[in-house]
Amino acid sequence: MSLKSDNKYLKTLGKISPILILLVVIILLHLFGVLSWNRDQAAIEVGLINSLVVLALFLSYTMLNICDLSTDGCYTLGVAVGGVMAASGHPYLAIPAALLAGALSGLVTAVLQTKMGVNSLLSGIIVNTGLYSVNIVIMGKSTINIFRNETIFSIVRRVFGEKARMGFENAFERMPKSPFVQYSALIVAGAFVIIVITFLSFFLRTKLGLAIHATGDNPEMVRSSSINPVMTIITGLCISGSMTALSGCLFIQYTNSADINVGGGMVTMALASLLIGGVFISEGSIAVRCLGAVLGTIIFRLIYAIALALKIDTNLLKLVYSLIVVIAISTPYFKKQLPMIKRRLKHRNGGEVRG
DSSP, X not given: OHHHHXXXXXXXXXXXXXXXXXXXXXXXXXXXXXOOHHHHHHHHHHHHHHHHHHHHHIIIIIISOOOOTTHHHHHHHHHHHHHHHHHTTOTTTHHHHHHHHHHHHHHHHHHHHXXXXXXXXHHHHHHHHHHHXXXXXXXXXXXXXXXTSOOHHHHHHHHTTOOOOOSGGGTTOOOOOSTTGGGHHHXXXXXXXXHHXXXXXXXXXXXXXXXXXXXXXXXXXXXXXXXXXXXXXXXXXXXXXXXXXXXXXXXXXHHSEEETTTTTTHHHHHHHHHHHHHHHOOSSOHHHHHHHHHHHHHHHHHHHHHHHHTTOOGGGHHHHHHHHHXXXXXXXXXXXXXXXXXXXXXXXXXXXXXX
């Protein structure tokens, strides 16, 4: 009984030890003045916003077993639509507009797969390529900025007691009147994450949600039953595209500026974050697994923030990005191989003793 409890303790320790190591590194960097709470908070805020992309891939990749490579373009589509709507004075309408645009992107990707016989990977690449031109047309140019416009984040800041910044001339007139002003962006991003996780946890328990999961697990069985796999794929990719575009819409309203390449590498980041989250939380309910995906995104952004704080050459940041992805992808593999490696070492040591 004690041996089982010890094994359970070691298993739990093995899961949380990477987080503990990361926390120790962050604390040390704070003590040496390399990191600050403002930098940490910004990393967590961006992590929460980008976690919506990870949750989108949780639906399409984990549940539906489709790696949607249109994610980069769909994210930029959300940036373009959200930025244009906010620039025209409609930051609230930017949310449903981005959701609709993302759903249309997912619909095109799904139709290419289900109605035109295009491979799932190739359909994502085709849509991603086409979205580049679409996004340029929507933005009107390669960059967009909304510094002089209201955003959801500036409105929430004002609700919490701070003047909304309506232009550069007012940048130094902001007068915090509430302790929540400093954390307003964190609250907004966290609220959207909670809404999406709640939606997924309820939706994936419905008949349609279970059908989507079944399509990803065993498409042949689904085809032989009364479930229409075409409908489940279309529905899943439309919802996934909506969440991806929503993330882009929130990002442009958070940063107030972006360019046409803002979505580059987003699918890689999302897959890496999904795998990082799976290292810590791989079992449990849908809500718990979604929280694991969010945790993976925040950890990814904190590691990236540490790289920036260490003043690594900007030309090497993509290499750091790639290393994080490689570690995230390879960790589950080595985790599975660890028992076999232990058995081999034990057998080798036992053989040496007998000799």
